Amino acid sequence: MLTFEEPFYFVLLALVPLLMFLKHRWKGRGGRLSFPLGVWEGQRFRPGIAGMRLVMATSNLALWLTFAFLVTALAGPSLTRQEKIYLNAGADIFIVLDESPSMAARDFPPNNRFTAAKDVIRRFVQGRQNDQIGLVSFGRDAALRVPLTLDYTYLLKRLDDLQVMSLGDGTALGMGLALAALHLQDSTAPQRVIIALTDGVNNSGEIQPSTAVDLIRSLNIPLYLIGIGTNAEVPLEVTDPKTGMAYSGTMEDGFNEDFMKSLAVPPLGAYFSAGSSGSLESIFLAIDSRETATKRVKVEVHNDPLFGSLLVAALASLGLFFVLRKLILKEIL
């Protein structure tokens, strides 16, 4: 929105019509010499200098625009914008994502499990405000991809970069959960949450999921575990990012749902089963509605001043007036 810091300066615009009258209409004005170029009581002599008249009109316009720009700049125009500032810390959320080869199973048409999971995580992140989010992924091993941050742009870029099998062939769910807990343990946020997405049983890593869950419970962190996929036979296509080798086939073995239910027990967390993109989306919405930290917000008004552009415009129009008068019209005063 356009506002003015000192609008009373617009009073100075009253000078413009006064000066215009004195310069163009006042009969007693100086700075000119009169010559009788017409016949006594006859018609006035009007030389055919239409081009010069145009130049003169342009130069006058430039002069009065200079005044208008100067007065407007004095009034301090600025564009105001409102910004929401959070006065307290939000929740700290760690997302733990399975990168094992089975995540390439194509039972979330037109996507595979991994792409569907990434899409839902992306929408979840875009819907958060003032919540620090971190990202851990796991295959045969687990890795911290993004530490807790409010920099969602960076987080989403790193999420996009994730690939199935980049951490090897395996499902180190316990390692992934433990790593997230480790990076959440020093958090002083009013709410801490771990959301894990996996499609298989733990078959890799030095830490068992139950051990990791004990650690998470000891830190009083809610764990939401989402089992992705179905037990049905599904096609699978995967390319090993390290070797470039492509694999394809069908996958039958599902996940051990009972085991996963035992890991995430209410009230400190919950297990969800996602067999389709729609259900995955609704699970995230359910988690979203559960984890709502109280947010104290203030709205700050910022002014982006515009006087600089008007100043440059004033300089340009005054320069144009000067050049037209001295170089084209050859004015001597």
Next chain:
Amino acid sequence: MSFSNPEVFWTLLLLIPAGLLLYTSHLKGRHELLRIGGAWRGHRLQSVYLLKGFFSGLLLLLTFLLLIAAWAGPSWGRAPVEEPEDGLDIALAVDVSRSMTSTDVPPSRLDQARDVIRMLLSAFPSARFSLVAFEGIGVTLTPLTPDKGVLARWVDELGPNVTTAPGSNLADGLEEALRTVGYTSVHHRVVIFLSDGESRDGNLLAAARKAAAAGVEIFALGFGTAEGGKIPDGDGFLKDDFGFPVQTKRNDGTLKMLASETHGRFFLGADRASQRELQDLLSNLANPASRGGVGLQPVPRYRVFLFLALVTLSGFLLVRIVPWKEVF
């Protein structure tokens, strides 16, 4: 008095041809008035014309001068402003170009920078940090995070190999650092810029102004010596196309500009007293309550110059309009 855009004073050079044009126009006017007025009226016209020409020319040039001065962004004095910020968000922008491997400050410029970062990480446990490394481009190694463990690991990894674009683009490094702290927060936001100041690419001044507009202060730390040093390369030193060892020197001018544009400070990175001073300054910023939640900001004074320009422009017109001695 200080100016936020002092480089616009270069446009004052345009006043020289403008003054010459006014002078030649005046000489021509004198000659023509004598021809028009004739012997009995010409001298009287000339005496008025001399005064009017002098004052109108002077007032017009003064108008240009005042407008350019206002454009340069003058400010003097400092006014108290409320500082609601609580806590610190620090973007660490580290130069990892090959010149930073120079050993003119042992063990190397980059090792000295690493030590400063480690000192800051331990001195401000409740602050959030981001880490950006830059050579030809700026790369975020860690986004703004309270997780010091991750930051400490990346500090150990800092070196010319962390980015794939060779060069020395300080502007891109600063832009990326600004991006990492580029959202509204109650925290005070600063960039700690660790470099030897050798800049070959990018528009650093524009990036610094962007920081100033966003209210981010830059504390620039210079590493290396003014005398300079050679750049290690394998068992020897890096050589130029003619086979001579490349000499790299600390460029304080670039770093001081960054600091002054954003009302920050320049420090010698390897100097212990400077490091303590930086730590004290950041502690002060982290706790606004210690200074009553009030900070001082320079007061812009462009209006004074604009108003005077309006007066001189009106004067320029009135000198022409008002007839003198009933002549013209």
